[in-house]
Amino acid sequence: MITADRWQHILGVARKAKALALKLRPDNPRFAEDMFVLGLLHDFGYEFIEANQGHAQVGGEILQRSGYKYWREVALHGDESVLDMSDELFVLNCADMTTGPKGEDFTFEERVAEIGARFGLDSAAYQKAAKEAEILQNHPLYQKIK
16 A cells, blocks of 8 residues: 555655656656656555565556556666666666655665664665665766766
């Protein structure tokens, strides 16, 4: 189920994705529009699951059936094992990892710490977030958006 806080996170990610897209491709406002929509759709899978597991895959599957061109990005967002990211997935992951659970603007470090405080420093969620933040900050496109 999507909570009021989750809606704030979703909107924050959408706005951040738009801003990052404009930094990455300043002469392409359509890309920024597409990334805003991608941000709006990235967590809607929470509406269809019981626990916090699998929201990305569920959302991606629904969007694939609907013919949405960035369904893979939704399905793969937050997956730290995906190293060969499309530009769209990179933007989405950066936006998601720098937006707090209530839409706050966070650094990567603040977001990872928040996930650790919420789930525990021994949790898989924390380990995954720390790895993802490291990968994103070492990605070739990171210098263009920071």
